Amino acid sequence: MGIEEKLLNVANGEWTRWGFSVIPLHARRVIGGTERAPPFVNFVNDYWKIVGNPDRNGRSPFPWSAAFVSFCFKAAGADTKFPYRGGHFDYCAQILKHRDTFAALELTDPEIAVLAPGDLIWAARGGRDCPSPPTSHGAALADLRNGRWFCSHADIVVAQRDGEADVIGGNVSDSVTKTTYVTVNGRIRDPRHVWLAVIKNSL
Amino acid sequence: MAIHFSIERSGRRFRARADNGDAFFVGFETSFAERSTGETFEGLFNTPTRDLPKLIYKADGARPSFGFWADFIEPTSHCEGGNFLTLNTYDRAKFTWGFGQFAAHVPDGDFIHFFRDLLDRPEAADYFPNLRVENARIVKVEGDNLIPMETAQSTRPLMDFLNPTTTAIEDTEVIASAKMIHWAANVVDARNLQVLHMVGAFKRLMREADGRLGLDGETADICLVICDIRHQGRAKFAAMQEALASSNPLAALLELGAHAFPDRIRTLKKEVQDRSELLGGKRWNRSSGGFV
Numbered sequence: 001m002g003i004e005e006k007l008l009n010v011a012n013g014e015w016t017r018w019g020f021s022v023i024p025l026h027a028r029r030v031i032g033g034t035e036r037a038p039p040f041v042n043f044v045n046d047y048w049k050i051v052g053n054p055d056r057n058g059r060s061p062f063p064w065s066a067a068f069v070s071f072c073f074k075a076a077g078a079d080t081k082f083p084y085r086g087g088h089f090d091y092c093a094q095i096l097k098h099r100d101t102f103a104a105l106e107l108t109d110p111e112i113a114v115l116a117p118g119d120l121i122w123a124a125r126g127g128r129d130c131p132s133p134p135t136s137h138g139a140a141l142a143d144l145r146n147g148r149w150f151c152s153h154a155d156i157v158v159a160q161r162d163g164e165a166d167v168i169g170g171n172v173s174d175s176v177t178k179t180t181y182v183t184v185n186g187r188i189r190d191p192r193h194v195w196l197a198v199i200k201n202s203l
Numbered sequence: 204m205a206i207h208f209s210i211e212r213s214g215r216r217f218r219a220r221a222d223n224g225d226a227f228f229v230g231f232e233t234s235f236a237e238r239s240t241g242e243t244f245e246g247l248f249n250t251p252t253r254d255l256p257k258l259i260y261k262a263d264g265a266r267p268s269f270g271f272w273a274d275f276i277e278p279t280s281h282c283e284g285g286n287f288l289t290l291n292t293y294d295r296a297k298f299t300w301g302f303g304q305f306a307a308h309v310p311d312g313d314f315i316h317f318f319r320d321l322l323d324r325p326e327a328a329d330y331f332p333n334l335r336v337e338n339a340r341i342v343k344v345e346g347d348n349l350i351p352m353e354t355a356q357s358t359r360p361l362m363d364f365l366n367p368t369t370t371a372i373e374d375t376e377v378i379a380s381a382k383m384i385h386w387a388a389n390v391v392d393a394r395n396l397q398v399l400h401m402v403g404a405f406k407r408l409m410r411e412a413d414g415r416l417g418l419d420g421e422t423a424d425i426c427l428v429i430c431d432i433r434h435q436g437r438a439k440f441a442a443m444q445e446a447l448a449s450s451n452p453l454a455a456l457l458e459l460g461a462h463a464f465p466d467r468i469r470t471l472k473k474e475v476q477d478r479s480e481l482l483g484g485k486r487w488n489r490s491s492g493g494f495v
Binding site: 025029031124125127128130132133135151163173174184185189190192193194 | 204344392395
């Protein structure tokens with residue numbers, strides 16, 4: 001029995017707790033709770049505690065999307081089988097480096113990988129103080145191996161329909177937000193981001 | 204690392220270089236007098252010309268992602284020139300971009316939605332390093348300050364950022380144009396983003412038109428012409444309602460604006476005719492928000 005169902009329950013539960021923030025495809029975004037406002041400011045603290053930063057909350061100047069992913073896997077019962085980190089680059093590097101320990105997680109090429117609920121989709125992002133990110137899966141893996149850090153983001157896939165996938169992520173428009181992306185034959189093809197990997201999750 | 208753009212001018216023709224690379228065409232100087240106000244505008248245009256790479260929108264490429272909507276937007280794209288690199292800076296919108304001709308002057312309009320997503324891509328740091336999206340709005344970063352570039356009421360700061368005046372062609376305007384052209388020419392997903400937003404714009408136009416005109420069960424050819432009219436803004440709902448009530452609604456809709464925009468209507472007629480079988484076989488379905 002895997003943790004997929006529990007992971008989806010946790011992610012959806014957090015999304016509910018934050019007030020159902022959505023970025024639909026071809027419709028207006030609606031954002032519920034935001035990180036600096038109570039009680040949401042302390043929800044972010046719940047995430048940071050999982051990655052060893054109990055002093056941080058929604059007003060701390062650190063991106064918290066990886067802490068959110070870590071929280072979801074921890075609450076779903078992934079135990080020692082997920083590398084809990086405060087940065088997406090860092091847990092991806094751990095997955096790549098310790099393949100035996102994290103054997104149920106695999107960084108796969110988004111050009112090829114078919115999404116399934118419970119997977120993570122990992123994308124490059126820009127921003128202040130962000131070095132130029134890689135633009136392909138291969139380059140991302142090389143950067144992970146070489147420790148060449150870059151800014152990135154990942155969301156948890158929670159639903160898959162014909163031509164669309166719903167994902168839930170933290171620190172998206174300062175909230176926990178469900179975003180809908182374009183897929184083709186189950187593969188991510190949305191031009192809003194540079195996709196680096198689908199982290200297949202068989203936990 | 205921000206790309207450095209330099210400008211070359213030869214008569215009415217502007218070209219640019221990115222990081223001292225090969226020169227590429229940006230646009231021609233033109234002027235335009237608006238009949239209704241008598242105002243004169245000065246700016247750039249770049250289609251139709253042989254100087255622009257032929258990066259034309261084709262439904263075939265977008266159909267896997269968007270299904271029938273890829274076909275539904277194609278006639279209008281051809282009416283607008285069809286090129287992903289289409290630019291005009293010579294009218295009151297100040298900056299109009301892409302095969303869908305997204306115009307910068309509409310708050311929360313097509314261009315603004317498109318440009319926010321474009322600025323969210325990591326290459327934005329190479330092209331517009333001082334612009335970013337903050338709280339779902341485009342801002343300019345000046346030291347520690349974030350200057351709002353657009354609100355729900357106005358896009359004036361962003362328009363001025365891209366094109367300071369409509370009475371002359373400024374370096375700023377040519378550089379902004381060159382950046383958009385270079386980005387779209389070199390990054391496939393910068394072009395795919397135009398398609399995503401054109402489909403989104405037409406889905407919205409369809410929903411709005413259905414709400415005003417009651418189009419449930421109407422064939423796609425009629426819906427397409429209505430969307431094209433709305434996209435260009437060449438007739439009001441009352442005129443479209445009248446056309447729909449006539450004995451030949453499609454012909455009547457195609458007459459709207461035929462005197463003012465004969466070329467566009469000619470192109471649209473041909474595009475609709477060429478797809479008559481496909482468009483006639485699909486009907487708008489209100490409950491699913493799509494064509495069946």
